Amino acid sequence: MKGTNSMFDIIIIGSGPAGLSAAIYAKRANLNVAIAEKEYEGTGQIAESGNVNNYLGLPNINGYDLGEKFREHAVSLDVEFIEKEAVQIEAVQNGEKEESAIYRVKFDDDTIAEARALIYTAGAYPRKAGVPGEDEYTGKGVSYCAICDGAFYKGKTAAVLGGGDTALDDALYLSDICEKVYLVHRRDSFRGAQSTVELLKQKENVELVLNETVTEIYGEKKPTGIKLKSGRTLAVDGVFVAYGSVPQSELIKNLVQLDERGYVVAGEDGITYAATKNGDHDRSVQPGLYVAGDVRTKTLRQVVTAVSDGANAATTAAEYLRDINGYKQNI
Template structure:
């Protein structure tokens, strides 16, 4: 039987594995269907991780994590998990190949993914001018004009954030009304650096070998199209957490989740199910930053150690 199963091999999962094994748990297994590293491996540049002065690609940035995290005995099972159930005090981990593994405790660190729009050029320029993280990529557009697509709280909050370094931010939304909280809308409308383009949609993202250089916008009332010359567009049309493994046979979830499907945890990454922890982007109010996910993983591992010690 596994002492601790970690599901997900991104920054949260790897950090959890490092702290758990170095903290004395003997039998720790990380389940990740591919090579560990997580969503961040798709990033073209990382320059905001403390202590790492070089600007690295996500792939290069995560490479030493694997060596360090497996140094203390963390095991890697390259397999996909279909679901997790708890029977009594034991967790049962069901793999897609039919194998079932038992564990005393579990850390879920499966993360999530921003929704894509399907706009022409989006996939081509993903990470090359198309971004879903103003905190990560906003600095690259210092003193430049950028576009933000979306009308929810995240879109307007990130638009406000981008005005701290960008010369101008165009907010494009398909309706004239916004889903964001009234106070968030008010702050955005009072920001002189933000210009609203509504009701409108983005029909195409254009660029060249250097990345995005313009977007084609269509007014949904007049059907007129126009071109906006910007080197970057930030897309905020929703976020999906990877929570399928929490779904039970009766349609319920293994632990309490919010309306978006994110795991509800406390400051110690504990869920309402004893021995089950959530870390990284899968949890509520996640900052979606590598450093925050790593901190979550460390916290969850320390709590798992305490849990296992108390149930010997």
């Protein structure tokens, strides 16, 4: 180990919208806060969005620009940034206060930072189709969020890839926007809710393309079609990959409870529950460890909910620190 930094009140893991929002609220509470982020001046996956049209008050803004606005706000409040990758997080019993912990974060250069509370906002990344053209057109006609980007395809043709509830819900949502929706699934039946399948079958503008997989997304500046394993091609304006997402919960999986998909079990307040043995469902709180954004269990994963999560988690963390340390907050 190359040494230990001075103690922070709060360390935030991740500098996406949830992490930056949490930092702003923590600074307003007069707390000593640092954000750890492995990407240089990173702002999370929002930077990869070509256009964000559903964030209140800032319509039709480039995702990179919106992320920069979030970061600039945090910088203006003198939030400290640790531009290193966190590789290990452990909770050490706080000898001064019962029912509290010190969170020790080890980085990829063997340095360590410690804090009395930790807010984990590492997010989740979408599962990709892994076909030619996907990366080339991501943000330019290939999307992983129908609610985010569906409005751009009003009166156009879209393909949804997948067979679970996410894919079914996306296809149903897009059917009210698009002229035509293809739902492409590699099997002859769906894993998702049969009730949604029946609704889709009643939609005249939805075509179920079963026992097929996409082998290529092709086009020029934007996608113009997809090629299927059978050799069939479908002319489309956009492709929605709905294979689900992978939560980045690895660093804290031994500290908190996860659901069956790996998301951290937590509500809007960000409170987490201690990991349990033998898979039981004990709900003892993990003191001082909060989660916010896409990595937690929730229904809607959007920029607006991530920002809200960050604010809630920081407020809860500030109240926790006030209770154990007698700090004054000015939230």
